Amino acid sequence: MDKKDLQFIQDQIGYNFQNTDLLQQAFVRRSYAKEYGGEDNEILEFVGDKVLDLIVVKLLTEKYGCFISDYDDFDPNEEFDEFSCDKNEAELTELKKKLVQKKTLADRIAILDLADYLIMGNGDIQNNIHQEMSVKEDLFEAIIGAVALDSDWDMEELQEVIQIMLDPDSYLKDDTEDNYVELIQEWTLKRYGMVPWYHFEKASQAVWYIPFDGISSSYNGSTELKHICLLKLGELNTIFRSFGTSKSEARKAVCELAYKELEKRNLLFSIRDEIPNPNRDDAISQLEILARRGYFSIPFYDFTQKYDKNGSPVWQCTCHIKEIAKHFFAESSTKKYAKKHAAYQMLKYTLSS
Numbered sequence: 001m002d003k004k005d006l007q008f009i010q011d012q013i014g015y016n017f018q019n020t021d022l023l024q025q026a027f028v029r030r031s032y033a034k035e036y037g038g039e040d041n042e043i044l045e046f047v048g049d050k051v052l053d054l055i056v057v058k059l060l061t062e063k064y065g066c067f068i069s070d071y072d073d074f075d076p077n078e079e080f081d082e083f084s085c086d087k088n089e090a091e092l093t094e095l096k097k098k099l100v101q102k103k104t105l106a107d108r109i110a111i112l113d114l115a116d117y118l119i120m121g122n123g124d125i126q127n128n129i130h131q132e133m134s135v136k137e138d139l140f141e142a143i144i145g146a147v148a149l150d151s152d153w154d155m156e157e158l159q160e161v162i163q164i165m166l167d168p169d170s171y172l173k174d175d176t177e178d179n180y181v182e183l184i185q186e187w188t189l190k191r192y193g194m195v196p197w198y199h200f201e202k203a204s205q206a207v208w209y210i211p212f213d214g215i216s217s218s219y220n221g222s223t224e225l226k227h228i229c230l231l232k233l234g235e236l237n238t239i240f241r242s243f244g245t246s247k248s249e250a251r252k253a254v255c256e257l258a259y260k261e262l263e264k265r266n267l268l269f270s271i272r273d274e275i276p277n278p279n280r281d282d283a284i285s286q287l288e289i290l291a292r293r294g295y296f297s298i299p300f301y302d303f304t305q306k307y308d309k310n311g312s313p314v315w316q317c318t319c320h321i322k323e324i325a326k327h328f329f330a331e332s333s334t335k336k337y338a339k340k341h342a343a344y345q346m347l348k349y350t351l352s353s
Contacts, residue, residue: 031121048145
């Protein structure tokens with residue numbers, strides 16, 4: 001890895017290493033260490049696995065729990081007495097599983113665009129091991145382990161890094177709230193085929209009040225905002241800057257700022273942008289693409305067969321989507337073409353509505 005690679009990784013995870021050798025070690029597979037010597041990332045992975053469990057439990061109790069006073073046995077000398085939680089043990093266990101499971105960690109490594117930096121032996125390279133879910137999971141944990149050792153087990157730093165890497169709000173979010181981090185991620189991937197560029201800095205009194213050319217900034221005047229997040233979005237030629245009490249909160253704020261600017265400039269994608277060439281032959285798969293991108297649920301089809309006056313079979317197909325009141329009907333001499341025609345009518349409707 002060169003300095004540029006190391007800086008990109010540090011920007012993505014929101015942590016600057018004192019010892020970048022530790023960061024590089026987090027990416028070294030055992031296959032490489034066997035071939036060329038040196039240490040691999042397996043011990044770092046072990047450390048990161050345990051740290052991740054602890055921090056995720058902390059995040060869940062902070063999100064769903066609070067301290068309450070027991071007024072039946074109130075002690076005026078105690079600020080808090082009992083701990084209450086909106087979730088029971090079983091519910092918290094399921095949420096924790098969801099956040100630390102292999103698929104979640106692998107997905108996050110893919111979203112952060114970090115798997116391509118793995119340092120592997122020839123066998124792993126030939127077998128495209130870096131695309132395997134378990135390998136991405138291991139990498140996620142190894143990075144956390146490296147941060148734990150480099151920060152001397154600084155719990156605040158570890159929580160910051162895990163919140164940025166894991167983005168738990170995207171898995172625990174209230175569906176009534178917009179997740180601007182996720183929305184900006186989707187926009188940049190569609191627009192540029194790459195992840196957003198973030199950079200984190202410590203806030204200081206100086207940067208709060210100095211104007212920057214080409215920087216769109218949000219700041220509420222509070223001196224408790226300890227972190228700055230910078231976000232750059234391609235041809236907008238603007239660096240967005242926001243502040244937060246944590247790196248994660250600063251990132252949420254800068255993504256909201258950027259998203260609202262995209263909205264103001266009419267640069268957001270609509271459903272029409274998803275399918276550049278809607279056509280009858282591909283209508284079934286094109287509807288499924290829209291469904292998998294979250295516009296509606298997977299379409300389903302009803303079929304009936306009848307016969308014309310000559311006794312030839314005629315297939316009738318109706319296309320339904322749960323969230324759409326209208327349904328579309330088509331018929332053809334074959335089941336396949338009836339389905340295509342019905343899907344195409346539904347596709348045209350969804351793209352025009």
